[in-house]
Amino acid sequence: MIPLSHADWTDAMPKDFVSDKLARRRLRHVKERIIEFILFLAASVSVATTLGIVLILLKESFVFFRIVSLWDFLTDTQWTPLFADAHYGIMPLLSGTLVSSAVALLVAIPLGTIIAIYLSEFAPFSVREVAKPFLELLGGIPTIVYGYFALMFVTPLLQKIIPGLPGFNLLSAGLVMGIMIIPYVSSVSEDAMRAVPMALREGSYAMGATRFQTATRVVTPAAFSGIAAAYILGISRAVGETMILAVAAGMQPNLTWNPLEPAATITAYIVQVALGDLPHGSIGYQTIFAAGLTLALLTLFFNVLGHLLRKRYRQVY
Amino acid sequence: MSDTAVRVQEIRALIAAHKRWDIVFGIVGLLALMVGVLTFAVLFIQMVIDGAPRLSWDFFTSFPSRRPGQAGILSAWVGSTLVMLVTAMVAVPLGVGAGVYLEEYAPKNWMTDLIEINVSNLAGVPSIVYGLLALSLFVYQFGFGQSILTAGLTLALLILPVVIVATREAIRSIPGAIREGAYALGATKWQTTSDHILPYARGGILTGVIIGMSRAIGETAPVITIGALTFIAFLPPAPVSSEFPYLSFEWIMSPFTVMPIQMFNWTSRPEAAFQHNAAAAGLVLVVMTLSMNALAIYLRYRLRKNLKW
Amino acid sequence: MVSTAAPEISAAAAAEPAPVKKAESKSLSFYYGDFQALKNISMPIYDKKVTALIGPSGCGKSTYLRCFNRMHDLYPGNRYDGQIMLYPDNTNLLNPAVDPIEVRMRISMVFQKPNPFPKSIYENVAYGLRVRGERKRAILDEKVEEALRGAALWDEVKDRLHELAFNLSGGQQQRLCIARALATDPEILLFDEPTSALDPIATASIEQLLADLKEKLTILIVTHNMQQAARVSDYTAYMYLGELIEFGVTDTIFIKPRNKQTEDYITGRFG
Numbered sequence: 001m002i003p004l005s006h007a008d009w010t011d012a013m014p015k016d017f018v019s020d021k022l023a024r025r026r027l028r029h030v031k032e033r034i035i036e037f038i039l040f041l042a043a044s045v046s047v048a049t050t051l052g053i054v055l056i057l058l059k060e061s062f063v064f065f066r067i068v069s070l071w072d073f074l075t076d077t078q079w080t081p082l083f084a085d086a087h088y089g090i091m092p093l094l095s096g097t098l099v100s101s102a103v104a105l106l107v108a109i110p111l112g113t114i115i116a117i118y119l120s121e122f123a124p125f126s127v128r129e130v131a132k133p134f135l136e137l138l139g140g141i142p143t144i145v146y147g148y149f150a151l152m153f154v155t156p157l158l159q160k161i162i163p164g165l166p167g168f169n170l171l172s173a174g175l176v177m178g179i180m181i182i183p184y185v186s187s188v189s190e191d192a193m194r195a196v197p198m199a200l201r202e203g204s205y206a207m208g209a210t211r212f213q214t215a216t217r218v219v220t221p222a223a224f225s226g227i228a229a230a231y232i233l234g235i236s237r238a239v240g241e242t243m244i245l246a247v248a249a250g251m252q253p254n255l256t257w258n259p260l261e262p263a264a265t266i267t268a269y270i271v272q273v274a275l276g277d278l279p280h281g282s283i284g285y286q287t288i289f290a291a292g293l294t295l296a297l298l299t300l301f302f303n304v305l306g307h308l309l310r311k312r313y314r315q316v317y
Numbered sequence: 318m319s320d321t322a323v324r325v326q327e328i329r330a331l332i333a334a335h336k337r338w339d340i341v342f343g344i345v346g347l348l349a350l351m352v353g354v355l356t357f358a359v360l361f362i363q364m365v366i367d368g369a370p371r372l373s374w375d376f377f378t379s380f381p382s383r384r385p386g387q388a389g390i391l392s393a394w395v396g397s398t399l400v401m402l403v404t405a406m407v408a409v410p411l412g413v414g415a416g417v418y419l420e421e422y423a424p425k426n427w428m429t430d431l432i433e434i435n436v437s438n439l440a441g442v443p444s445i446v447y448g449l450l451a452l453s454l455f456v457y458q459f460g461f462g463q464s465i466l467t468a469g470l471t472l473a474l475l476i477l478p479v480v481i482v483a484t485r486e487a488i489r490s491i492p493g494a495i496r497e498g499a500y501a502l503g504a505t506k507w508q509t510t511s512d513h514i515l516p517y518a519r520g521g522i523l524t525g526v527i528i529g530m531s532r533a534i535g536e537t538a539p540v541i542t543i544g545a546l547t548f549i550a551f552l553p554p555a556p557v558s559s560e561f562p563y564l565s566f567e568w569i570m571s572p573f574t575v576m577p578i579q580m581f582n583w584t585s586r587p588e589a590a591f592q593h594n595a596a597a598a599g600l601v602l603v604v605m606t607l608s609m610n611a612l613a614i615y616l617r618y619r620l621r622k623n624l625k626w
Numbered sequence: 627m628v629s630t631a632a633p634e635i636s637a638a639a640a641a642e643p644a645p646v647k648k649a650e651s652k653s654l655s656f657y658y659g660d661f662q663a664l665k666n667i668s669m670p671i672y673d674k675k676v677t678a679l680i681g682p683s684g685c686g687k688s689t690y691l692r693c694f695n696r697m698h699d700l701y702p703g704n705r706y707d708g709q710i711m712l713y714p715d716n717t718n719l720l721n722p723a724v725d726p727i728e729v730r731m732r733i734s735m736v737f738q739k740p741n742p743f744p745k746s747i748y749e750n751v752a753y754g755l756r757v758r759g760e761r762k763r764a765i766l767d768e769k770v771e772e773a774l775r776g777a778a779l780w781d782e783v784k785d786r787l788h789e790l791a792f793n794l795s796g797g798q799q800q801r802l803c804i805a806r807a808l809a810t811d812p813e814i815l816l817f818d819e820p821t822s823a824l825d826p827i828a829t830a831s832i833e834q835l836l837a838d839l840k841e842k843l844t845i846l847i848v849t850h851n852m853q854q855a856a857r858v859s860d861y862t863a864y865m866y867l868g869e870l871i872e873f874g875v876t877d878t879i880f881i882k883p884r885n886k887q888t889e890d891y892i893t894g895r896f897g
Binding site for chain 3: 203
């Protein structure tokens with residue numbers, strides 16, 4: 001075959017062949033842009049969700065706060081929106097949430113951290129290979145099942161140790177919730193520790209440090225910001241957990257700091273209202289959004305706190 | 318004794334003292350792990366003891382009833398299945414699309430940063446808050462009511478971050494050389510993505526979807542919040558019929574209940590007989606979520622083993 | 627092909643008082659799983675001298691160095707064969723009964739890339755002392771200053787001891803790592819290509835430091851840089867494919883190597 005020069009080549013082509021090719025290329029370009037736009041829309045759904053959450057909580061709470069003053073909401077010590085003598089003090093729900101979360105974190109943070117350090121620095125390969133998926137399974141159990149376990153097993157057990165413990169109590173729910181949160185704390189912490197470069201560990205071992213010294217003095221501080229993120233995740237889980245508390249801690253608002261008492265949390269209250277038949281637009285209906293807003297702000301508060309703590313710590317040491 | 322010998326003596330004493338902590342922590346770590354193992358074992362055994370006697374064919378084919386001995390989970394498992402169907406149909410395309418966009422298409426700008434921060438923050442939002450969003454937006458604003466559609470959409474939003482993160486990780490593990498190879502043959506971005514990136518990332522995406530779905534199937538709080546009923550003694554209209562037009566989407570707007578709600582309902586009854594029903598439903602739920610999770614873990618394990626770029 | 631020259635008979639060494647052995651590897655072999663990385667290496671390490679290990683990459687020089695403080699014990703599947711004797715107490719470092727921590731407390735190491743801990747400058751240097759249980763502030767202060775002076779870093783950092791070590795330059799970080807190793811008075815200091823990540827000026831300061839340090843301790847250094855070996859070391863070992871090809875007084879090795887292969891490598895014809 002004789003090689004054609006460029007000019008020959010274009011001349012040799014029929015006119016409509018070239019324009020056909022150009023048209024197809026343009027079409028292809030348009031198609032590519034459309035696909036990109038569709039994918040972009042899919043990605044922006046997450047932003048829309050956040051915006052939706054913020055707007056709806058604010059909008060519905062705004063209706064609520066037109067009737068109930070913010071001062072009453074924050075200072076009233078009773079929460080009885082569904083009674084004839086209605087009070088709208090968030091404190092009782094807040095105390096239930098904070099006490100149960102504190103109990104849960106007292107279980108989850110130490111155990112989760114110890115497990116993370118153990119798996120990352122101590123455990124033989126075989127133990128780690130079995131333990132990690134197992135913990136993941138533990139975190140995958142539906143919380144309603146944990147709730148049943150707290151109510152039907154842990155509470156009767158605790159009643160044998162603590163006589164007079166009521167059937168609904170924050171302690172039992174908090175303990176079980178703590179166990180439920182362990183996998184979240186341990187897996188995120190462990191990931192952070194594994195991300196610490198081997199060179200740092202070698203540096204420590206080369207100085208004659210033991211495993212324990214290397215783990216506590218070098219690896220843990222180096223992974224601190226990741227571990228802090230794990231704690232924040234644990235706190236968020238605890239504060240936002242619903243079913244364990246609705247089942248095992250009761251739904252009675254109770255301003256108490258005593259984990260041995262029954263008390264409703266913010267989340268349990270929302271469930272209680274949703275189970276009933278409140279008309280859309282009534283003050284009772286609006287209360288769950290005010291409660292939800294409080295919950296969201298609480299979570300936000302802990303997240304911001306964690307963020308600041310991490311920033312601060314990084315500078316100091 | 319020479320200096321060196323003294324020094325070695327000191328060092329040995331020191332090591333003996335310090336090494337004790339290694340041993341102590343080794344034991345403490347193992348004990349901490351055992352707390353998890355033991356809790357799980359007790360929980361599972363308790364469920365089996367309480368619930369296993371109730372598990373029978375009738376339990377799966379009966380509606381809930383006032384008489385605990387005759388109550389079953391028919392409406393609950395049918396409801397769960399249909400809700401999951403909607404959730405998967407919404408969450409998978411959206412999540413995979415978002416993941417592909419963020420990994421392959423997104424320019425480096427503030428919008429992309431915003432989306433990324435959003436995805437990670439959404440994962441920390443309490444699930445009940447999604448319920449509130451859905452209650453106001455889907456149930457009332459959009460007028461979907463307390464339907465399977467509303468529940469499916471709510472749970473889809475809830476598991477979206479899981480699917481997005483899994484998709485991104487799966488895509489990120491594909492080496493750039495694969496992309497370059499496709500581009501070098503004149504493929505467009507979308508051709509590269511759909512012919513190469515997505516098929517190779519399939520395993521990782523599937524793992525993420527399964528984990529997300531297993532979470533959705535056990536979620537109770539947001540579904541209660543949108544006002545799902547706790548006692549339902551009928552099934553939604555069948556999606557397939559023998560008459561024209563054969564397919565029906567009426568079910569999507571039907572009231573429903575789901576497994577975890579059925580269990581919650583029975584748990585909150587005072588009679589012991591209902592507690593046994595709750596345990597039986599819980600057992601079904603646990604076996605379902607555990608097998609889904611186990612499948613995901615197995616898939617990931619196999620992927621990691623086979624994947625050698 | 628092993629022709630380990632006994633340095634005692636070399637002319638240069640004969641002029642000085644006979645060197646004292648600080649350590650010695652005897653028929654040392656090392657395996658990563660099934661792969662034999664070191665083959666039967668016997669070689670003395672002389673007290674208060676600098677011994678350089680050279681050879682093309684993959685020759686096993688770093689592997690050999692890391693045997694001296696049992697770094698390989700950190701990873702599963704590694705196996706030693708043979709002995710490393712430490713004098714004057716005649717301890718076999720590789721003896722399973724000897725705790726690797728004991729070895730590391732006597733023999734310290736500086737790595738290829740500076741690896742300061744995410745702590746302050748002060749705490750980095752004090753780390754080895756704290757690991758040994760030292761709590762007294764006065765002693766810590768004194769030792770930290772001494773070590774930083776020893777690493778020629780004191781003047782540069784004395785006003786910011788409590789700043790994060792990451793804020794230092796690469797060369798300063800490496801000197802900090804040297805100070806960290808010095809603070810616990812090691813008998814031998816191992817250097818694994820300590821200047822490969824540094825610029826020429828920082829390299830020069832580390833080399834100067836090596837010359838000062840050998841007054842007090844024994845140094846074993848791996849280097850990929852032949853000029854560096856020639857500049858800083860008293861003895862040089864040339865390794866290839868896990869074997870020791872030639873060992874001798876540095877001047878002899880560089881001027882008149884006995885082995886053709888060593889000569890090819892040193893003159894740059896190969897490697």
